[in-house]
Amino acid sequence: MTTQDSIKKILVVGGGSAGWMAALLIAHSVKDKGIQVSVIESETVGVIGVGEGSTPVMKRFFDTLEIHETEWMPECNATYKSGIAFDGWSSKPGHASYFHPFVTMVDNLTMPPFIENVKARLQGADVCALPNKFFLSAQLADSCLAPIADHNFPFFTTYGYHFDAMLLGKFLRKKALQTGIEHIKAHIDHARLDEKGNIAAVSLADGSELAADFFVDCSGFSALLIDKALKTPFVSYADNLLNDSAIAMPTDICDKIPTLTVSTAMKHGWAWKIPLQNRYGNGYVYSSAFTTADQAETELREKIGMLDSDTPARHLKMKLGRVEKHWNKNCLAVGLSQGFLEPLEATALYLTQMTAAIFCLFLEKGDLSEQAQQVYNQEINDYFDGHRNYIIAHYKTNTRTDTEYWKANAANLHRIPDSLKHIFSTWLEGRDLGDEIRRQNIEKYYPIASWYALLAGMGIFPDAEKKTTAGEQHQQYPLGDFIQRCALNFQDHRSFLAKQKPAM
Structure with a gap:
């Protein structure tokens, strides 16, 4: 199988948010190409739905499918998300809580002073370098304001969502059926391979079979196709990420x-x-x-x-880690079947979306060759590992000593990725963190502002007794008044949701 022409039927195994998201993206990608997309979903298998939050990339998914927020958000009890507050992760004075913002256009004005203060603080200056004080999204979150401004505000705002994962899966299923995606209700027993090791068909509990040219494994942690049928090796993240339960x-x-x-x-x-x-x-x-x-x-x-x-x-x-090959032979693993990172940064649906969306680019080009698979798998592995590194950084930089758990996380030196080591050394030596992130080409996983927010928010600076008054001029920016005035252009969150009307 080397071209799109060899595919006439794609079978998505498993529903839920991952299955229906993948089906919708693939069906949108191959519309008018004569390819049938079907989803087989067992009524006896529950949906895990770990996490109820997203990154801003999820908006791109709905925009691609031309689904307006006023259509899906009320059905999923969804709300807007400006970022994440981390409370109690650091024991350093002044850093008991910090905010990881979703960056907005206004931050083009406030980010430079923040970075200047961070650099001064790393040199020992007694200046404010807590990210909460420098980002509009932190003000919106603190004031319970919806991150969508009035029409006269000229700056674009980035945001994510909170939602009921069960309801989201049901909504996506409804949209999928409206677009002509076939829905098959049946329980899969196992998969049958052909003589070349590709998946030929899935066998159902009643003894019948369903054949397809390409399969998408959205069967959750069961990983019926990618693991049980194709025996794809799994790369565990348990050495660096200790959490395994929720x-x-x-x-x-x-x-x-x-x-x-x-x-x-x-x-x-x-x-x-x-x-x-x-x-x-x-x-x-x-x-x-x-x-x-x-x-x-x-x-x-x-x-x-x-x-x-x-x-x-x-x-x-929770089983933390990823498969070595997300696209193996004629099977693509999407969602929990391909891997999982704990929900600290709400990356589950982000990785699901990127896995399906990037595959669609290959599908549209008609390139399903082995070389295409290698390029694709390396890119998705980099996405998983890049997000893993950012999550590891939260634990590695914690300064709590109240339990053995937090001590073990701070002392965890086993196989800390080189990428992360370089980031830490760049920060502590006061060199330009942005240059290092661009050198590693990892900004597409987490932007520079996110790394600054994490390391500054956790208080990774010289000890208080080593501070000087040098560089004090860096903190004399009237940002508080500016950000508060910007926030006047935003409405109360609950009131905004109540006034939403379906798009015409």
């Missing part, structure tokens, strides 16, 4: 709807708090090597005020 619970939401995810450091991991239109999504990501499931659940219930509640908690196990 608990999820809902709580009521207040009148004000925040526009941020909150990640709070716990004894043996971290807790998320995600605002939807109708509730908060709460969870605890932790390492089972340091605590039990019961202990973790008690700790989460205490945090969210549900200790005496009979609301059930949902326990999940």
